Amino acid sequence: MLRKFLYLTFIPLVLSIAVHAQNVKAVVEKGDRAFARKDYETALTNYLEANKSAPDDAGVNFRVGLCYLHTEKKAKSLAFLERAYTTKPDVDQDIDYHLGLAYQSNHDFKKAIRHLETFKQKNKRLAEIADQKILECKIGDSLSHHPAYVEIENLGPVINTSFHDYSPLAKDNGNTLIFTSNRTEDMVMKSGLAFEDIYISERTETGWSKPQKISENINNKYNDAAASLSADGKTLFLYYEEGAGDIYTSRLEGDSWTKPEPLNKNINSPVYWETSASISADGKRLYFTSNRPGGEGELDIYVSELDQKGQWGKAVNLGPTVNTPFNEDSPFIHHDGRTLFFSSDGHPSMGSNDIFKTELVDGQWTKPQNLGFPINSIEYDGFFTLSQDKKTGYYSALHENGYGDADIYRVKFLDPPPKPEPVVVTAPVEDTAAVNPDAFVDPIIQLHRDMKIVTVLKGKVIDEVSAAAIGAVITLVDNETQNVITRINSNPQTGDFELVIPHGGNYGVSTEKEGYLFNSINFNLPQFAEFQEIDTHILMVRAEVGSKVVLKNIFFDVGKSELKNESIAELEKMKMLLEASPHLKIQINGHTDNTGNDATNMALSLKRAEAVVQYLVSKGIDNSRVSAKGFGSQRPLVSNDDEQEGREINRRTEVEIIESGAH
Numbered sequence: 001m002l003r004k005f006l007y008l009t010f011i012p013l014v015l016s017i018a019v020h021a022q023n024v025k026a027v028v029e030k031g032d033r034a035f036a037r038k039d040y041e042t043a044l045t046n047y048l049e050a051n052k053s054a055p056d057d058a059g060v061n062f063r064v065g066l067c068y069l070h071t072e073k074k075a076k077s078l079a080f081l082e083r084a085y086t087t088k089p090d091v092d093q094d095i096d097y098h099l100g101l102a103y104q105s106n107h108d109f110k111k112a113i114r115h116l117e118t119f120k121q122k123n124k125r126l127a128e129i130a131d132q133k134i135l136e137c138k139i140g141d142s143l144s145h146h147p148a149y150v151e152i153e154n155l156g157p158v159i160n161t162s163f164h165d166y167s168p169l170a171k172d173n174g175n176t177l178i179f180t181s182n183r184t185e186d187m188v189m190k191s192g193l194a195f196e197d198i199y200i201s202e203r204t205e206t207g208w209s210k211p212q213k214i215s216e217n218i219n220n221k222y223n224d225a226a227a228s229l230s231a232d233g234k235t236l237f238l239y240y241e242e243g244a245g246d247i248y249t250s251r252l253e254g255d256s257w258t259k260p261e262p263l264n265k266n267i268n269s270p271v272y273w274e275t276s277a278s279i280s281a282d283g284k285r286l287y288f289t290s291n292r293p294g295g296e297g298e299l300d301i302y303v304s305e306l307d308q309k310g311q312w313g314k315a316v317n318l319g320p321t322v323n324t325p326f327n328e329d330s331p332f333i334h335h336d337g338r339t340l341f342f343s344s345d346g347h348p349s350m351g352s353n354d355i356f357k358t359e360l361v362d363g364q365w366t367k368p369q370n371l372g373f374p375i376n377s378i379e380y381d382g383f384f385t386l387s388q389d390k391k392t393g394y395y396s397a398l399h400e401n402g403y404g405d406a407d408i409y410r411v412k413f414l415d416p417p418p419k420p421e422p423v424v425v426t427a428p429v430e431d432t433a434a435v436n437p438d439a440f441v442d443p444i445i446q447l448h449r450d451m452k453i454v455t456v457l458k459g460k461v462i463d464e465v466s467a468a469a470i471g472a473v474i475t476l477v478d479n480e481t482q483n484v485i486t487r488i489n490s491n492p493q494t495g496d497f498e499l500v501i502p503h504g505g506n507y508g509v510s511t512e513k514e515g516y517l518f519n520s521i522n523f524n525l526p527q528f529a530e531f532q533e534i535d536t537h538i539l540m541v542r543a544e545v546g547s548k549v550v551l552k553n554i555f556f557d558v559g560k561s562e563l564k565n566e567s568i569a570e571l572e573k574m575k576m577l578l579e580a581s582p583h584l585k586i587q588i589n590g591h592t593d594n595t596g597n598d599a600t601n602m603a604l605s606l607k608r609a610e611a612v613v614q615y616l617v618s619k620g621i622d623n624s625r626v627s628a629k630g631f632g633s634q635r636p637l638v639s640n641d642d643e644q645e646g647r648e649i650n651r652r653t654e655v656e657i658i659e660s661g662a663h
Helices: 022-036 040-053 058-069 074-087 095-105 109-122 124-145 429-434 444-450 565-580 598-618 643-650
Strands: 150-154 165-171 176-181 197-204 224-229 235-240 246-253 274-279 285-290 300-305 328-333 339-344 354-361 381-386 392-397 407-413 454-463 473-478 483-489 496-502 505-512 519-525 532-540 548-550 585-591 626-630 652-659
Touching: 022 040, 022 058, 040 058, 058 074, 058 095, 074 095, 095 109, 095 124, 109 124, 165 224, 165 381, 165 392, 176 224, 235 274, 246 274, 285 328, 300 328, 328 381, 339 381, 444 454, 444 496, 454 519, 473 496, 483 496, 496 505, 496 519, 505 565, 519 532, 519 548, 565 598, 585 598, 598 626, 598 652
Parallel strands: 165 407, 197 224, 224 274, 274 328, 354 381, 454 532, 585 626
Antiparallel strands: 150 407, 165 176, 176 197, 224 235, 235 246, 274 285, 285 300, 328 339, 339 354, 381 392, 392 407, 454 496, 473 483, 473 505, 505 519, 548 652, 585 652
């Protein structure tokens, strides 16, 4: 059921502003009474009537703006709230908060953040609420500046109405649409809202046919909602409002759908709420949502597997990578069996629920990724499904320019445009001899910098012993994709450099100079980290016998010795170093912290060092030039008393030169 998720958090408001114009006072008071009972449409009608007579009254403008913030037309609030604020800055003690929401609704995120920061300074006790909205604005600012390559189409007034239309399920190559709506013909109502039913429509040459209720066997007098279709289109999984709400199935036999039957107790719980479900293409796994106890938060996503007897097995929570302390809902498992889409108000979003994607890799779910703008907005977005070829999707969203409440949209995924040629960075005239002809900066970096969603690393590159300035090549690599983002040169006279690192990735920074071991730095930056500048000196170690450096971009899982994919870029740097210096022989040193017993640590450190050696040998490096040694916890760099400043530093992989001259 969609409507249980459509809410907006507001600070409690006492409408106590004096309206001085006698001829509008009675109308405003009627609006106040309607507002108090949350009848925002009636309140807005009265406030707008009062506004016609008193267009410059700060109190009336504030009321109109606040009312719009409680509707689907939140963007209209801005003009009224701005007028109220300009006329009387202290019109309400929380005016900055409401202005922040209004600017957010109009995608003016920077102004929204400024007002929310002001509100936060004045209201320390409500700082957590302000911080959440500020985070949404930062996310919105970032995503809207980097829109996804998509085309989005509202399915139009035949499918969409002034009511909630959602949970689209496409079949027959997108020519048949099954969906849920609380449009009503007989006005059967509950708590002022019409019950939800499942509808079906066919696409013709002239457009969508008028939706019909899917079957008398399926639609009952209470809420029922479409959830998922089997790959052959003959089994419909649906939500039935029985008990707290459960998952049922109906079979298409000929032209008729059978009476729905509930799934077993491993799926449906007697007291708790199961809201939506998605069946895998092979029919062997069912992903569904439930607020049963023992989960990570409110609604969580679970998976159940079909056993040999054709029964659904014990449900398994997908865990804290996917589920949060808040709501994860409307899962959709793609035909590939490993890509899961879902909506969430717990993961970082633009506001309300956004749609996210996670993939099952080596038995683990990856960190969910926001599908981005314009698929996601500051309002509710969910119930996403995707075609087998991953080119066409359907989803439900609340947009101001829609036909009413939630509408159904079709999204076409486009191929990204060709990546622009790298921009060559030229050095000052006096540095011409030191210019690296392959130097470049990805053009997107400047945009990130303008938005201040970067970390700026600057300082000098110097010799470790003499502190002499070094003209070196500094490379920024995305460790997950192995793509080079930036390659620049430090000034050979001063050693000065400035490197811009975008947020939202695991990056390796390597600094290279002939005659030196390369320097390695790692930056693992969240997408929405604060802008920061870091001043540092990059110390270069000469390639001499006994010299050693820590490889900051070699990664292993806890307690394991298998190299992670994010290590490849650094390993390739080592390979190139050895290829460029054919007389160099190195030893890879593995180190652990002091957690666990000595024998285990010694064995683990050796295995990790050997994994690096094996990679280099597999890439053509003669095995006589590389060796491995494990030291366990015998050689800590710092005290192991602290995790971040101690044990984390001591867990390391080093490269040490054991021979540098030609024979």
